[in-house]
Amino acid sequence: xxxLVRTEITPPDLPDDKLxxxxxxxxxxxxxxxxxxxxxxxxxxxxxxxxxxLWSAPHATALHDxxxxxxxxxxxxxxxxxxxxxxxxxxxxxxx
Amino acid sequence: xxxLVRTEITPPDLPDDKLxxxxxxxxxxxxxxxxxxxxxxxxxxxxxxxxxxLWSAPHATALHDxxxxxxxxxxxxxxxxxxxxxxxxxxxxxxx
Amino acid sequence: xxxLVRTEITPPDLPDDKLxxxxxxxxxxxxxxxxxxxxxxxxxxxxxxxxxxLWSAPHATALHDxxxxxxxxxxxxxxxxxxxxxxxxxxxxxxx
Amino acid sequence: xxxLVRTEITPPDLPDDKLxxxxxxxxxxxxxxxxxxxxxxxxxxxxxxxxxxLWSAPHATALHDxxxxxxxxxxxxxxxxxxxxxxxxxxxxxxx
Amino acid sequence: xxxLVRTEITPPDLPDDKLxxxxxxxxxxxxxxxxxxxxxxxxxxxxxxxxxxLWSAPHATALHDxxxxxxxxxxxxxxxxxxxxxxxxxxxxxxx
Amino acid sequence: xxxLVRTEITPPDLPDDKLxxxxxxxxxxxxxxxxxxxxxxxxxxxxxxxxxxLWSAPHATALHDxxxxxxxxxxxxxxxxxxxxxxxxxxxxxxx
Amino acid sequence: xxxLVRTEITPPDLPDDKLxxxxxxxxxxxxxxxxxxxxxxxxxxxxxxxxxxLWSAPHATALHDxxxxxxxxxxxxxxxxxxxxxxxxxxxxxxx
Amino acid sequence: xxxLVRTEITPPDLPDDKLxxxxxxxxxxxxxxxxxxxxxxxxxxxxxxxxxxLWSAPHATALHDxxxxxxxxxxxxxxxxxxxxxxxxxxxxxxx
Amino acid sequence: xxxLVRTEITPPDLPDDKLxxxxxxxxxxxxxxxxxxxxxxxxxxxxxxxxxxLWSAPHATALHDxxxxxxxxxxxxxxxxxxxxxxxxxxxxxxx
Amino acid sequence: xxxLVRTEITPPDLPDDKLxxxxxxxxxxxxxxxxxxxxxxxxxxxxxxxxxxLWSAPHATALHDxxxxxxxxxxxxxxxxxxxxxxxxxxxxxxx
Numbered sequence: 007x008x009x010l011v012r013t014e015i016t017p018p019d020l021p022d023d024k025l026x027x028x029x030x031x032x033x034x035x036x037x038x039x040x041x042x043x044x045x046x047x048x049x050x051x052x053x054x055x056x057x058x059x060l061w062s063a064p065h066a067t068a069l070h071d072x073x074x075x076x077x078x079x080x081x082x083x084x085x086x087x088x089x090x091x092x093x094x095x096x097x098x099x100x101x102x
Numbered sequence: 103x104x105x106l107v108r109t110e111i112t113p114p115d116l117p118d119d120k121l122x123x124x125x126x127x128x129x130x131x132x133x134x135x136x137x138x139x140x141x142x143x144x145x146x147x148x149x150x151x152x153x154x155x156l157w158s159a160p161h162a163t164a165l166h167d168x169x170x171x172x173x174x175x176x177x178x179x180x181x182x183x184x185x186x187x188x189x190x191x192x193x194x195x196x197x198x
Numbered sequence: 199x200x201x202l203v204r205t206e207i208t209p210p211d212l213p214d215d216k217l218x219x220x221x222x223x224x225x226x227x228x229x230x231x232x233x234x235x236x237x238x239x240x241x242x243x244x245x246x247x248x249x250x251x252l253w254s255a256p257h258a259t260a261l262h263d264x265x266x267x268x269x270x271x272x273x274x275x276x277x278x279x280x281x282x283x284x285x286x287x288x289x290x291x292x293x294x
Numbered sequence: 295x296x297x298l299v300r301t302e303i304t305p306p307d308l309p310d311d312k313l314x315x316x317x318x319x320x321x322x323x324x325x326x327x328x329x330x331x332x333x334x335x336x337x338x339x340x341x342x343x344x345x346x347x348l349w350s351a352p353h354a355t356a357l358h359d360x361x362x363x364x365x366x367x368x369x370x371x372x373x374x375x376x377x378x379x380x381x382x383x384x385x386x387x388x389x390x
Numbered sequence: 391x392x393x394l395v396r397t398e399i400t401p402p403d404l405p406d407d408k409l410x411x412x413x414x415x416x417x418x419x420x421x422x423x424x425x426x427x428x429x430x431x432x433x434x435x436x437x438x439x440x441x442x443x444l445w446s447a448p449h450a451t452a453l454h455d456x457x458x459x460x461x462x463x464x465x466x467x468x469x470x471x472x473x474x475x476x477x478x479x480x481x482x483x484x485x486x
Numbered sequence: 487x488x489x490l491v492r493t494e495i496t497p498p499d500l501p502d503d504k505l506x507x508x509x510x511x512x513x514x515x516x517x518x519x520x521x522x523x524x525x526x527x528x529x530x531x532x533x534x535x536x537x538x539x540l541w542s543a544p545h546a547t548a549l550h551d552x553x554x555x556x557x558x559x560x561x562x563x564x565x566x567x568x569x570x571x572x573x574x575x576x577x578x579x580x581x582x
Numbered sequence: 583x584x585x586l587v588r589t590e591i592t593p594p595d596l597p598d599d600k601l602x603x604x605x606x607x608x609x610x611x612x613x614x615x616x617x618x619x620x621x622x623x624x625x626x627x628x629x630x631x632x633x634x635x636l637w638s639a640p641h642a643t644a645l646h647d648x649x650x651x652x653x654x655x656x657x658x659x660x661x662x663x664x665x666x667x668x669x670x671x672x673x674x675x676x677x678x
Numbered sequence: 679x680x681x682l683v684r685t686e687i688t689p690p691d692l693p694d695d696k697l698x699x700x701x702x703x704x705x706x707x708x709x710x711x712x713x714x715x716x717x718x719x720x721x722x723x724x725x726x727x728x729x730x731x732l733w734s735a736p737h738a739t740a741l742h743d744x745x746x747x748x749x750x751x752x753x754x755x756x757x758x759x760x761x762x763x764x765x766x767x768x769x770x771x772x773x774x
Numbered sequence: 775x776x777x778l779v780r781t782e783i784t785p786p787d788l789p790d791d792k793l794x795x796x797x798x799x800x801x802x803x804x805x806x807x808x809x810x811x812x813x814x815x816x817x818x819x820x821x822x823x824x825x826x827x828l829w830s831a832p833h834a835t836a837l838h839d840x841x842x843x844x845x846x847x848x849x850x851x852x853x854x855x856x857x858x859x860x861x862x863x864x865x866x867x868x869x870x
Numbered sequence: 871x872x873x874l875v876r877t878e879i880t881p882p883d884l885p886d887d888k889l890x891x892x893x894x895x896x897x898x899x900x901x902x903x904x905x906x907x908x909x910x911x912x913x914x915x916x917x918x919x920x921x922x923x924l925w926s927a928p929h930a931t932a933l934h935d936x937x938x939x940x941x942x943x944x945x946x947x948x949x950x951x952x953x954x955x956x957x958x959x960x961x962x963x964x965x966x
Contacts, residue, residue, distance in 0.1 A: 048190050096141055148201075148261050225382050394529070437649045438660055487641035570646040625762060742914055
């Protein structure tokens, strides 16, 4: 099942190197989630520290686990929108 | 450039066969836009006559032209969210 | 997976017997969905033609199919909230 | 009478062990309220430090007392939605 | 238990005498509900066809039954706010 | 003239005894305002540090003076809704 | 006591002469309310069939009576904001 | 041109005498703006540290300069509503 | 003085030729307002029958007159945002 | 492609000279973006530390890069509205 996820980030007040290291680990975890087929797409919302993501997970509990595994999660405000299949979708993913 | 497009549909009050024909032409036009690389993904918002779509167009004017070419457009309420590239996107499309 | 579903109903302008018959078939379909384990609970929002429902479905697509199978669906405005398991839930249902 | 309760938590800025101890006592108090038949169900809102709960209490005053007995209550933002019986509810609880 | 109830009325498009008769029966039913101790206070929201009411009912289901017994109910948009006892209330009613 | 007043309280960060003393003086001032016929009713909004109050004052200026005389006022967020007489009110107060 | 009143007008679907006559009687009634000291100021909200008005009335009930005496009242959506005296007001009106 | 200005004030955390001095200079500046014909009326929003003001300025730039000349401006959240002349205004000011 | 104007259009239910003629006269009036220096820029909001416009007028009353001179005005929902000069504006217009 | 950009600024808590220097570099960067044809117009929202800007960029990613190049960006809350060409625009820019 796919989910549209909107995320706003309020980065913590850390020294520059600690913050850079936090963002590095965020990038690494995002890559792992992408390789696992959980994170499908990610876009910046222009002008903001915010993004839209397209996620795939068996259910909302698995999605919650994936989202809270992100190093920046404590600094995120997240809204999850469940997505259903549309017959006109050009590139549907299989539902299993 | 990609756009996230949220659409609510209030179908017109038509006889069943006319409505079916309208939805058929909508499906056909969606397929054309998909083949042209304009409509990338489409999801139903569960429980509603509404959908999220991922669209690609050179600019907002081209997107407007694509959206208004849909046979159901006169019955749609549409919100367009511009999307920027995110460095952690697993499947970025090229910007040209 | 469970979903919290909020529904507002604007009943159609029908003669009384047709409306009663529509509500009868709604009750019958709700019973079928309850027997299938899809509709778990249903509450009225006091003072309104509206309700909260607790639903269970494998994914949002199956939930959409269940909701649109309700005879009153064309007259419903529906919001779906995905639910994740909470470790302190006294009566969790299994995730399969 | 049943209530749907939406809760957002902003955890206090405490050392890790104190925070863990606070969450332990929250879990214990939730278990007591479940055993007393006050807390019926609890779900996480995916991606957030937030939950929906299904509560049962004789009236809003008793519900308020139950909610404020939670150790995390000072850090909660709570919205209470009163629920009325629906004739199509598959598993109604008795009203006394 | 007490409830604060906000009501907006969109009166039906009826001939003047039918509308007057509808408002007369509304007044009569309000009086019955007041005598039964269900409707405690009623105020107009200035400038609007709307009111705030203070209601007393054992639970939300009884309140729903009282509200839907009003002749104008089909034309009302209603929001119910549950009220809990406050220790500084100058004129508390008993909770039974 | 009556007013419906909704109040949210964000208590100050004070030692426990100072906070208790502040709440004591709040209770005393509320009692004085009740005896003066200014504060008529007070209800907790369940789950929140918030309340609805029914107030009576000759005009908004007198109401403002009464509200700002509360010791907790600096920590309150207040919304005032003016109330007009309704012909179906079971217990109207006189307007002078 | 003064009130700030925001009004949106959805004019009825009437023949031009009937509508003109309705607006004439609105202007006449506004003039009467101005002469009575009830309507103090009136501004258009640019671009809209809407206005802000500054009104004076002993209480919300008298204001409601004044507003509902306007011939266009059935077509108005009105929000009333109560105003209190400010010590820095250059032109306060007396409170009696 | 007239403007309706809504202002919320979050006073700074200053010692009492400094705060009093700040409010004194605010009162003085308000008086100057009133004498200049820029500030026409000022009302408290009851229960809040907030006000509505009626201002007159040749254009929004001059209004901005007047508002930012207030000593409390750094602590204000301001919304400006432009006002147009209404033919039924009892006391119109001239437009030059 | 400049204004940012957001307009939503709900076109009337007219025969195609009448509607086309209405849009033609709208285009003609827009051109006149542009030549008069009143309408400076106009953009479509993608996907909607809506636009943002940049307008210049001596005051809100003149702007209201310009907007209501548009043939489509009766079918428009308009929000006006007043604009003030910014010192970093690359192309300021003169304020007279 | 043009974008309408609304920006709210919460300036950091810096000594006056550092803040002045920050605003100086903001002005310089705004000038560079104007010379590059990226920032077309800029207006203050009266009464607020906020502005509307008209920007031109090939796509949302380039716009994001321009916005985040502003020295004040970390203190900005930004909303981006994509703009499409309108046939009645008096001064359209070319789309390439």
